[in-house]
Amino acid sequence: MNSEEARKLLDIAKKALKNAYAPYSNLRVGAALLTKQGKIFTGVNIENASYGLTICAERVAIFKAVSEGYRDFLAIAITSDHGKIVPCGACRQVMAEFSKDLKVILGDENVLEIHTLSELLPESFNGSFLSSDN
Numbered sequence: 001m002n003s004e005e006a007r008k009l010l011d012i013a014k015k016a017l018k019n020a021y022a023p024y025s026n027l028r029v030g031a032a033l034l035t036k037q038g039k040i041f042t043g044v045n046i047e048n049a050s051y052g053l054t055i056c057a058e059r060v061a062i063f064k065a066v067s068e069g070y071r072d073f074l075a076i077a078i079t080s081d082h083g084k085i086v087p088c089g090a091c092r093q094v095m096a097e098f099s100k101d102l103k104v105i106l107g108d109e110n111v112l113e114i115h116t117l118s119e120l121l122p123e124s125f126n127g128s129f130l131s132s133d134n
Contacts, residue, residue: 009075
């Protein structure tokens with residue numbers, strides 16, 4: 001993924017921000033997930049007065065894609081209305097479930113960073129730990 005493609009995906013994540021529901025933190029987050037088939041799914045953070053029920057933008061995008069039958073992802077772009085933001089640990093783990101080679105694009109209109117998920121979550125927990133052979 002080159003920087004021009006990354007910037008386009010980040011712009012889509014930025015446009016999704018208008019749909020975020022963040023009355024408690026006032027931190028709106030948007031995500032845009034690119035599948036290997038070229039389809040893009042967006043997500044925004046959705047907060048809840050019972051804080052534990054809040055869901056991050058990244059997981060919304062991934063869950064939308066999975067619920068539509070997509071499992072192979074190339075990249076995810078994440079941004080906020082407060083600038084560059086990094087995915088939380090829970091979101092990193094969900095990303096790892098589907099693609100350890102995922103490109104993670106972070107930034108805003110001034111910043112553009114492209115990371116691999118393995119850089120952001122080395123030695124992630126995976127299904128091999130659940131094998132009865134362990």
